Amino acid sequence: MATATKKKKKKNNNNFKFIKWFWALFFAGVLSIVLIFLVASWEWLGELPTFETLENPQTNLASQVISSDGELLGKFYLDDNxxxxxxxxxxxxxxxxxxxxxxxxxxxxxxxxxxxxxxxxxxxxxxxxxxxxxxxxxxxxxxxxxxxxxxxxxxxxxxxxxxxxxxxxxxxxxxxxxxxxxxxxxxxxxxxxxxxxxxxxxxxxxxxxxxxxxxxxxxxxxxxxxxxxxxxxxxxxxxxxxxxxxxxxxxxxxxxxxxxxxxxxxxxxxxESHRDGIATYFRMYLQRFMNQWAKKNPKPALKGERDKWNIYLDGLRIYTTIDSRMQKNAEEAVAEHMKRLQAEFFHQNTPDRNKTAPFIEEVPGEIDRIMERAIKSSHRWHNLKNQGKSEKEIRASFKEPVEMTVFDWNSETKEKDTVMTPLDSIRYYKSFLKTAMMSMEPQTGHVKAWVGGINYNHFQYDNVIQGARQVGSTFKPFVYAAAIDQLRLSPCDLLPDNQYCIEANKHGNPDPWCPKNSDGKYSGEMLTLKNALANSVNTVTAQLIDKVGPRSVVSIARNLGITGDIPEVPSIALGTADLNVYEMVGAYGAFANQGVYVKPVMVTRIEDKNGTVLFEYVPETKDVLSKDVAYAMVDLMSGVTQGGSGTRLRTTGAEKYNPAYKEIITGYPYEFKNPIAGKTGTTQNQSDGWFMGMVPNLVTGVWVGGDDKAVHFSSIRYGQGASMALPIWGLYMKKNYANKELGVSDGEFEKPEELSINVDCDKVEEDTENVIDTEDDLDF
Known part of the structure; x- marks a missing residue:
């Protein structure tokens, strides 16, 4: 019995020890956890985020580019999209x-x-x-x-x-x-x-x-x-x-x-990348715009935050004027036409047709200079130069075949893998015709579509705003506007289509200037200003600039937002100045907006990630022309699509087989019935083709040409603005009109209630009442 009692006591002692150790371990565990948390909270194990940081944890947010119709056009980000x-x-x-x-x-x-x-x-x-x-x-x-x-x-x-x-x-x-x-x-x-x-x-x-x-x-x-x-x-x-x-x-x-x-x-x-999606050229322009804005606008930073806005990290919301639907229409129109135009250009520039393809050398040594400039400005040249390679080694590398991916219109991805020398690749890329297109609402200045080239991945130069090319006859409306405004002329007034010379030392011209018409002929007939502009008659334009003087024309252009270099000489009347699509569209917008120039705008509002408004656009406007003069100009340019170089917008060309396209195509699939004002432009040797087109609430400019002026069609048939640029406008507007939600006008331009300038030329006869006195000029 004593033994049993001892065993019982021993068992109880063991239970007590177990319980004691259990609770000891339990409390030790709890204490350890508490201690661990205390040690960590005291930052003995390293720094922990502060209360403020927990309140506002910093994560990198991409800035969003939002279209006027609420679609996401793209984002700006570095590593975190x-x-x-x-x-x-x-x-x-x-x-x-x-x-x-x-x-x-x-x-x-x-x-x-x-x-x-x-x-x-x-x-x-x-x-x-x-x-x-x-x-x-x-x-x-x-x-x-x-x-x-x-x-x-x-x-x-x-x-x-x-x-x-x-x-x-x-x-x-x-x-x-x-x-x-x-x-x-x-x-x-x-x-x-x-x-x-x-x-x-x-x-x-x-x-x-x-x-x-x-x-x-x-x-x-x-x-x-x-x-x-x-x-x-x-x-x-x-x-x-x-x-x-x-x-x-x-x-x-x-x-x-x-x-x-x-x-x-x-x-x-x-x-999603900076090179994918729609409006890539516009987004790259916007990136530059936003970086400049960020530099000029300090950020009300909290403790520990950056004191400057960062468009790649701060999650800004950038509201733009671009309409995603119209942008898609523009890009589709460019791709559709440029693919076919390029096929024709390649067809005409095979080695048996043009041994210097894609160039046509007008000046001896021009091709060599173009290629040398391209070689020395290439990434390959600069990279090898930085590696310490000699010029001889660098030039030799341009003749060695390498694997590369190049642009190709016929590929679904617009790319193909090939093997060629870097020198051949330069020539290959020089053979592509480029384009620029911008579309704007003239009453607000809101830019609705912006296409700076044919493919951003391979051609990153933005021809809308970075490029400036000779504008050709699209400059003539500025001459006509100066003449109508200062001489109170009418679209129905008459001038002769005869050879016309401006004598030496007049209007700052050192030599006599006797421009010819594009076909080298003179009809000898009396032409209305409307007919003369519609058919781009150079002799009539020369007479007008002689009467008002180059200075007044330049003044009108400046008031219409043109900042490019325009020398005050008579030859500017035929479009010798190099200007860009961005400013040309803004200037033409004043004609459609009753003489009021509205500076093109692309950004309406910028918000931070919390929705606080940081920037709101204030329109910049300027009264340049009276309503009468602006309407007269619209009427003048309506003649271009009624009986001039833009007539193909009204008709349907016959179906025909084109060997370059290897398909049957319709010549002019537009058949527009609504009022359209516009002007085509073609420069010397067909190096540049332009079309400026207007309906009451949309002004659009299109340019097409090569990187270099030596890259052009050999004949006016394909090299004129009506063939190179106008089809893009036509395809774009057809797509716009197919979507009624866009609200693109197909009505008449607004006519002033009391129009003091006669625009009804149907009953005009060749009498002295309408003949302009060629001796009466204004020498400003």
């Missing part, structure tokens, strides 16, 4: 997929899931990790990539716990979910859920289907490994695991789960 989306704009199925696969007890814990942590410790992570959504967010925001060093990894984990609990106190559960999905890098420049939904599926997050949401949530484990572009089957397996979890926790039915798991990954990949 991120745009925040509100929690309300996240679909329920996306949130459910996230909770089911990452943190099912998210709404029950305060940053640390005790059950999950214990499970991870006991099973060494084999049955899932213990990182909550809050911890994953803290790692993304403040901790960074997990270290491979065990001790450092443990310290990082402790920091995650501390920051996660702080985030839980600072933000609501919904805000944490929103922040996590907004900050995660889904790969392929898809930073954040908004970019991911757009890049992988071509839609907004709210429109994601269940299987699409499951795929994106599956990528959260490791977006580099689970990359749907490279490992589609792995991504499908991971997506199905997420769908399985959603079924397990009742977010979807068993039938839905099985059906969705059977589906293949269906991507609608929309890569």
């Amino acid at each position: 991120r745009t925040d989306v509100a929690y309300e704009d996240l679909p329920e199925n996306l949130v459910n997929a996230l909770l089911a696969s990452e943190d099912i007890r998210f709404y029950e814990h305060s940053g640390i899931d005790a059950r999950g942590t214990l499970r991870a410790v006991v099973y060494l992570g084999k049955k899932g990790g213990a990182s909550t959504i809050s911890q994953q967010l803290s790692r993304q925001l403040f901790v960074g990539v997990r270290s491979k060093n065990t001790f450092e990894a443990i310290v990082q984990k402790i920091k995650e716990w501390v920051i996660a609990t702080r985030l839980e106190r600072q933000y609501t559960k919904e805000e944490i979910i929103k922040m996590y999905l907004n900050i995660y890098d889904f790969g392929n420049t898809a930073d954040g859920i908004k970019s991911a939904a757009r890049i992988y599926f071509g839609k907004a997050p709210i429109d994601l289907k269940i299987e699409e949401s499951a795929m994106l949530v599956g990528m959260l484990q490791n977006s580099s490994y689970f990359n749907p572009l490279r490992r589609k089957e792995k991504v499908r397996q991971k997506r199905n695991m997420v769908l399985g979890q959603m079924g397990k926790y009742g977010y979807i039915t068993e039938k839905e789960r099985d059906s969705l798991q059977a589906m293949e990954i269906d991507l609608n990949y929309h890569p």
Whole structure:
């Protein structure tokens, strides 16, 4: 019995010791956890984010470029193509997929899931990790990539716990979910859920289907490994695991789960880069504009923030005047016409037809100078020069064949892989005709479409605003405007089509100037100003500039926003000045806007990421011409499309087979019936083709030509503005009119109530009442 009593006492002592050790270990554990948190909060394990930083965590946000019709044209970013989306704009199925696969007890814990942590410790992570959504967010925001060093990894984990609990106190559960999905890098420049939904599926997050949401949530484990572009089957397996979890926790039915798991990954990949999408040339202009704006406008920075705006990091919203629908129409019109025009140019410049193709050498040594300039301005030249290569070595490298990807109109991707020497590639690229097009609403100055070239990836020079080329006869309306304004002439007034000379030393001209008509002939007839402009009769234009003087013409052009160099000599009447499409469209806008010049505008408003307005555009306007004169000019230019070089806009050409296109084409598929005012322009040797076209609420300018003036058609048939540039305008307007929502006018130009200038030329007869006195001139 004594032995039994001793055994009982020993057992009780053992139980007591066990209980004592249990509680000792328990309190030691609790104390250790508390101590760990205290040590971490005292920053003994490294710096932690401050209260202010937690309040305003700094993440790089891409700036958005938004069209006038609310579409995203593109973004400005360096490494992070991120745009925040509100929690309300996240679909329920996306949130459910996230909770089911990452943190099912998210709404029950305060940053640390005790059950999950214990499970991870006991099973060494084999049955899932213990990182909550809050911890994953803290790692993304403040901790960074997990270290491979065990001790450092443990310290990082402790920091995650501390920051996660702080985030839980600072933000609501919904805000944490929103922040996590907004900050995660889904790969392929898809930073954040908004970019991911757009890049992988071509839609907004709210429109994601269940299987699409499951795929994106599956990528959260490791977006580099689970990359749907490279490992589609792995991504499908991971997506199905997420769908399985959603079924397990009742977010979807068993039938839905099985059906969705059977589906293949269906991507609608929309890569986003500075060179992809629409309005690429415009966005590159806008990038320069925004960088200048950022320099001039200080940022009201908070503590620890940058004191200057950064368009790549600060998530600005830039509201532009570009209409995405009209921009697409413009780009399609350019591609459709330029592809065919280029085919004709290649057809005419085969080696047996032109041994110096793509050049036509008017001046001895011109081709050599062009090629030498191109060689020395190339990236290859500068790169090899920086590497210390000799000039002999560099020049030799230009003759060695290399593999390269070049532009090709006939490829679906507009690129083809080939092998050629760098010297041949320069000649190849010189053979492409370039273009520029801008379309503007004259009453507001809002630029609706902007196409700076044929392909931004391969031709990055923006011909809308960077390029300046001879404008040819599109300058003549400025001469006519000066004459009508100062001499009170009428479109119905008459002048003879005879050879006309301006004597030497008059108007600053050192030599006599006797311009010829384009065909070298003179009809000898009396022509109305309307007929003379419609047919670009040079002799009549010469008479007009002689009467008003070059200075008054230059003054009109300056008031219409032209800043390019225009010498005050009579020859400017025929368009010898080099001007750009941007300023020409702005100037023509005043004719359509009853004589009021409105400076072209591209940006209406800039907001910060919180919606605070930082900039709003104030229109810049100037009264240049009276309503009567402006309307008379519109009437004059209407003659261009009624009986002049723009008549093909009114007719349909016969169908014919063209060997260059290798297809049957319709000559002029436009047949416009509505009022159109415009002017074609063709420069010497057909180097430049222009068309300026106007309807009451839209003015559009188009230029087509080669990089160098030696690159041109050999004949006027294809080299004139009516063949090179006008078709782009016609195709563009056909597309615009097909979409009634755009509201492009097909009505009459507004006529002043009391028009003092006669524009009805139907009854004009050749009598002295309408003949302009050629001796009466104004020498300004």
